[in-house]
Amino acid sequence: MTEKTNVALVQMRCGIEPAANLEKAIAFIDEAAKSGADIVCLPELFRTQYFCQSEDHANFALAEAIPGPTTESLGEVARRNSVVVVASLFEKRAAGVYHNTAAIIDADGKFLGKYRKMHIPDDPAFYEKFYFTPGDLGFKAWPTSRGNIGVCVCWDQWYPEAARLTALRGAQLLFYPTAIGWHPAEKEQYGRAQHSSWETIQRSHAIANGCFVAAVNRVGHEAPAGGAGIEFWGQSFICGPSGEILAKGSVDQEEIVMAEVTWGRIDEHRTHWPFLRDRRIDAYTGMEQRLID
Numbered sequence: 001m002t003e004k005t006n007v008a009l010v011q012m013r014c015g016i017e018p019a020a021n022l023e024k025a026i027a028f029i030d031e032a033a034k035s036g037a038d039i040v041c042l043p044e045l046f047r048t049q050y051f052c053q054s055e056d057h058a059n060f061a062l063a064e065a066i067p068g069p070t071t072e073s074l075g076e077v078a079r080r081n082s083v084v085v086v087a088s089l090f091e092k093r094a095a096g097v098y099h100n101t102a103a104i105i106d107a108d109g110k111f112l113g114k115y116r117k118m119h120i121p122d123d124p125a126f127y128e129k130f131y132f133t134p135g136d137l138g139f140k141a142w143p144t145s146r147g148n149i150g151v152c153v154c155w156d157q158w159y160p161e162a163a164r165l166t167a168l169r170g171a172q173l174l175f176y177p178t179a180i181g182w183h184p185a186e187k188e189q190y191g192r193a194q195h196s197s198w199e200t201i202q203r204s205h206a207i208a209n210g211c212f213v214a215a216v217n218r219v220g221h222e223a224p225a226g227g228a229g230i231e232f233w234g235q236s237f238i239c240g241p242s243g244e245i246l247a248k249g250s251v252d253q254e255e256i257v258m259a260e261v262t263w264g265r266i267d268e269h270r271t272h273w274p275f276l277r278d279r280r281i282d283a284y285t286g287m288e289q290r291l292i293d
Helices: 018-034 057-062 069-081 154-158 160-168 184-209 264-272
Strands: 004-011 039-041 084-094 097-105 111-116 141-144 147-151 173-177 212-216 219-222 230-233 237-239 245-248 255-262
Touching: 004 018, 004 212, 004 237, 018 039, 018 069, 018 255, 039 173, 069 084, 069 097, 084 147, 084 173, 097 147, 111 141, 147 160, 154 160, 154 173, 154 184, 160 173, 160 184, 173 184, 184 212, 184 230, 184 237, 237 255, 245 255, 255 264
Parallel strands: 004 039, 039 084, 147 173, 173 212
Antiparallel strands: 004 255, 084 097, 097 111, 141 147, 212 237, 219 230, 237 245
16 A cells, blocks of 8 residues: 555536436546546445435336446446546345445456445435335445545444444545535525534544545535425535545535545554544443433
8 A cells, every 4th residue: 555545536416317427427537537546436326316305116226236337337447547436326236125335446446345325314305214225234444455445325424333333444544425415495594504514523533533534425406306406515525534624625516526645644643642542442331222221
């Protein structure tokens, strides 16, 4: 592993045609690689508009096998550019069993494995429980040729347990492919606080675990089921082990958000702020329970 790695996040709009979205994502990966990227991460469910705004059985036809045709295409672009690719996809595992899944592809084009989203939300316009079975692969890390990374997906980002377990498995950079935004009617009253909470919780994961965090979001307004839809707030970002923002995207523009990661900062942070050393692992009984009576 090199001393430094350039990490790129593809902040993009997602249209109604899956093939066009894939083509756009590949073009962004090519562009990021030309700019020096070593790892490129795509937003959550980038091949489609965010279909979970409604409960519609027809949307199951959007799912695919993993590995499958999309990971094959992304494997080719990863190999051609010698970059690691993290891609969030709608996985069809079997009839009636579907997952929200991230695929990890190494710089030689090899499919390294996948992470299935563990925490599944069910909120207005985010009806994911209708579509996705909770992940059953646990929290994982991959020693890619460009660095040791872990991947969680969107709603997972609110859970410190997910970040901690991924870091304990060796991840020095946590990716969060995301599709999050404002309900237009709520934006004026709650929008600033909602976005601040989202950014703050992920920066806290970096601090608590002494690692880098990269959250990639889509942009644009989508209303595939009609109604008010969702205004995705973009603002993809990469932060360092002290929680400092290294690079951040705009609210509404398609762009590549890129920052240089210096791996030596992991050891520096963890020895100066030794949170992992001082964990009281003998005193955490009960963490595996819903509530403690």
